[in-house]
Amino acid sequence: MDIRRILAVWTAKAACSICRHMGRQGVTWAGKLALAIYPPILRELAAEVRQKIFIVCGTNGKTTTNNLLCSALETEGVKVICNRTGSNMLNGVAAAFVLAAGMNGKIDADCACIEVDEASTRHIFPQFKPDHMVLTNLFRDQLDRYGEIDITMDILKGVMDSAPQMDVIVNGDDALSAYLATECKNPSVTYGISEPVADASDIQEIREGRFCKKCGARLSYRFYHYSQLGDYACPQCGFARPSIDYDAQNVQVGEQLSFRVGTEHIVANYRGFYNVYNILAAYAAADHAGFTLSHFNQMLKEFHPENGRMESFRIRDTAIVLNLAKNPAGFNQNISAVMTDTRPKDLVIVINDNEQDGTDISWLWDVDFDRFSGDEIHSITVSGIRCQDMRLRLKYADIPSILEADVESAIWGRVVDGCGNLYVLVNYTALFSTRNILKKLEGERS
Amino acid sequence: MKRAMKRDMELTIGHLYPDLLNLYGDRGNIACLMKRCMWRGIHARTIGFESEDEVDFSALDIVLLGGGSDREQMLVCEKLKKIRRDFQDYVEDNGVVLAVCGGYQLLGKYYKTKDGTIEGLDLVDIYTEQGEGRLIDNIILKSPLCEMPVVGFENHGGRTYIGKNRPFGKVLYGSGNDSESGCEGVLYKNVIGTYLHGPLLPKNPQICDHLIKKALERKYGSADLAPLDDRQEQEANTYMIKRLMR
Numbered sequence: 001m002d003i004r005r006i007l008a009v010w011t012a013k014a015a016c017s018i019c020r021h022m023g024r025q026g027v028t029w030a031g032k033l034a035l036a037i038y039p040p041i042l043r044e045l046a047a048e049v050r051q052k053i054f055i056v057c058g059t060n061g062k063t064t065t066n067n068l069l070c071s072a073l074e075t076e077g078v079k080v081i082c083n084r085t086g087s088n089m090l091n092g093v094a095a096a097f098v099l100a101a102g103m104n105g106k107i108d109a110d111c112a113c114i115e116v117d118e119a120s121t122r123h124i125f126p127q128f129k130p131d132h133m134v135l136t137n138l139f140r141d142q143l144d145r146y147g148e149i150d151i152t153m154d155i156l157k158g159v160m161d162s163a164p165q166m167d168v169i170v171n172g173d174d175a176l177s178a179y180l181a182t183e184c185k186n187p188s189v190t191y192g193i194s195e196p197v198a199d200a201s202d203i204q205e206i207r208e209g210r211f212c213k214k215c216g217a218r219l220s221y222r223f224y225h226y227s228q229l230g231d232y233a234c235p236q237c238g239f240a241r242p243s244i245d246y247d248a249q250n251v252q253v254g255e256q257l258s259f260r261v262g263t264e265h266i267v268a269n270y271r272g273f274y275n276v277y278n279i280l281a282a283y284a285a286a287d288h289a290g291f292t293l294s295h296f297n298q299m300l301k302e303f304h305p306e307n308g309r310m311e312s313f314r315i316r317d318t319a320i321v322l323n324l325a326k327n328p329a330g331f332n333q334n335i336s337a338v339m340t341d342t343r344p345k346d347l348v349i350v351i352n353d354n355e356q357d358g359t360d361i362s363w364l365w366d367v368d369f370d371r372f373s374g375d376e377i378h379s380i381t382v383s384g385i386r387c388q389d390m391r392l393r394l395k396y397a398d399i400p401s402i403l404e405a406d407v408e409s410a411i412w413g414r415v416v417d418g419c420g421n422l423y424v425l426v427n428y429t430a431l432f433s434t435r436n437i438l439k440k441l442e443g444e445r446s
Numbered sequence: 447m448k449r450a451m452k453r454d455m456e457l458t459i460g461h462l463y464p465d466l467l468n469l470y471g472d473r474g475n476i477a478c479l480m481k482r483c484m485w486r487g488i489h490a491r492t493i494g495f496e497s498e499d500e501v502d503f504s505a506l507d508i509v510l511l512g513g514g515s516d517r518e519q520m521l522v523c524e525k526l527k528k529i530r531r532d533f534q535d536y537v538e539d540n541g542v543v544l545a546v547c548g549g550y551q552l553l554g555k556y557y558k559t560k561d562g563t564i565e566g567l568d569l570v571d572i573y574t575e576q577g578e579g580r581l582i583d584n585i586i587l588k589s590p591l592c593e594m595p596v597v598g599f600e601n602h603g604g605r606t607y608i609g610k611n612r613p614f615g616k617v618l619y620g621s622g623n624d625s626e627s628g629c630e631g632v633l634y635k636n637v638i639g640t641y642l643h644g645p646l647l648p649k650n651p652q653i654c655d656h657l658i659k660k661a662l663e664r665k666y667g668s669a670d671l672a673p674l675d676d677r678q679e680q681e682a683n684t685y686m687i688k689r690l691m692r
Contacts, residue, residue: 140469148469148515150516211465211518211521218465218497359599360601360643361599361644362474362643362644362645363471364474365472365473365474366471366473388678388682388685389649391678391682392648392649393474396478396648398481
């Protein structure tokens with residue numbers, strides 16, 4: 001083995017552990033170092049995975065789906081490499097493998113579950129060809145970085161064509177993803193929800209891709225779940241929602257989620273209709289790849305997200321839920337999830353406009369914040385770099401808010417002077433720092 | 447004049463093709479127009495015209511044409527041919543128009559892309575050509591329409607050439623129409639064409655009020671807009687200026 005490979009692994013591990021001591025994430029930096037020291041490292045390590053490499057792509061739900069998939073496999077005794085923290089560009093993906101390698105520079109793993117940023121697939125696929133790709137959905141997100149959703153689709157089509165053996169586990173309820181899967185020659189299986197679900201409230205959302213990607217005609221919908229997800233058909237060219245291989249039936253949404261897929265009855269203590277898709281996608285991917293899932297519900301029960309996806313904290317007597325909301329579709333789903341909790345609640349909304357968030361924050365105006373105007377909303381505090389814009393957004397929905405740019409002060413203010421039930425909704429770059437603040441406050445002051 | 451103000455005033459906003467042109471928070475522009483009318487006791491309503499709907503311009507006081515992806519713009523340009531004549535009469539009759547991004551490009555003669563040329567509405571003597579790379583960043587302008595600098599966000603591959611027309615503003619930060627002329631957008635009669643979204647109006651309430659005022663003047667002969675408490679708008683605007691112009 002090339003000595004540089006061992007050196008790269010050691011350096012990355014050291015870099016990561018230094019960062020952790022300093023309270024920083026450091027994962028992407030570790031990956032960058034490893035690639036700089038030994039460029040073929042990702043290719044070589046990925047080749048050592050004994051069974052399957054899964055990747056998860058799509059605008060929303062990547063991290064949760066990927067982590068659920070990883071946990072589902074691990075519960076069955078499979079040894080898995082996973083980028084759990086959601087670092088999903090080239091450096092983050094490299095880090096997942098490098099940090100999982102032993103001090104001998106070798107990988108000892110049956111599978112890899114890797115979420116990959118859509119635009120970064122171009123840099124990942126030349127390194128390794130996944131066996132399975134989960135495609136969750138395509139919504140508008142960070143338009144300033146990707147240009148337009150069409151560009152994202154072109155990129156994905158390119159990489160799918162480059163890996164014709166890879167099969168695609170695709171959300172059939174999303175016309176954009178389903179179209180992509182039919183356009184490519186890759187084998188595919190579908191998951192979806194074939195009946196309208198009671199609690200998926202009908203909101204005036206911007207719906208991406210209401211027009212047929214194939215011929216341009218307006219798609220007709222039997223129903224919408226949310227955003228453009230639903231049961232669609234093109235009246236002109238016949239393009240339609242594919243038949244669904246993994247169909248979630250009898251879906252119940254509320255304090256907890258439950259549904260049936262095949263003979264499996266699935267129950268999870270999560271809020272948020274969108275999590276049905278995440279769970280279903282993970283189940284479909286693992287099952288389709290041939291793994292027996294005899295402990296799936298057990299895994300869900302023990303699955304504690306530790307990455308700011310509906311992650312719980314308690315500071316003094318205040319129960320806090322932290323959740324990532326980084327684009328209109330995701331934010332609207334977050335609002336639905338928050339509103340299934342009918343108790344009085346305080347909200348802190350943190351909006352940053354760093355590179356990774358997308359520096360364009362116009363999308364705030366495409367989120368249905370009007371739904372936060374009810375009496376059970378005790379208060380809303382706006383925070384983060386673009387708190388001014390967030391306050392203005394709420395003003396034009398006739399919702400007053402408290403402005404506190406400093407996230408720690410914003411949260412602490414609600415702990416001291418709130419109703420004991422706090423939701424903290426943050427966009428991407430605010431996630432890690434806010435989570436650190438919550439962990440710190442939880443440690444110091446409980 | 448006073449009596450005219452006492453009368454219930456009403457404005458109708460026509461949002462053209464929200465099903466196709468709905469990128470970049472266009473809903474924010476509508477929310478801003480609606481609220482700033484309503485807060486002053488002016489009745490306001492918005493009609494969204496989807497791509498199959500007939501548009502009766504005589505019933506409209508403000509027309510909003512938003513942005514879309516290139517593909518959607520291609521689809522829309524077919525529909526626009528049907529309404530071109532009526533739209534032009536509306537513009538020449540001092541009808542108020544806010545056209546943003548793709549909508550701005552569609553006001554002109556054409557948008558030449560590497561995949562072909564999209565024919566525009568030819569309402570204003572301007573044209574657009576696709577350039578190398580996209581111009582993506584925050585942007586600040588000084589516009590003759592208001593005292594406050596105009597702040598927004600631009601994201602466009604097209605370079606728009608406005609010839610002898612007046613620009614919407616001089617670029618203080620950012621790229622503007624073509625990244626060379628130092629100009630952004632176009633003003634023609636009561637039409638504003640601009641690449642600025644963000645959306646444009648909430649952080650630039652004076653532009654919003656300018657549109658409302660022009661629409662009221664056209665409809666009722668005069669307009670005297672009651673001042674609103676714009677501190678939050680100004681703070682959001684000033685924050686961006688301070689951050690970008692230091």
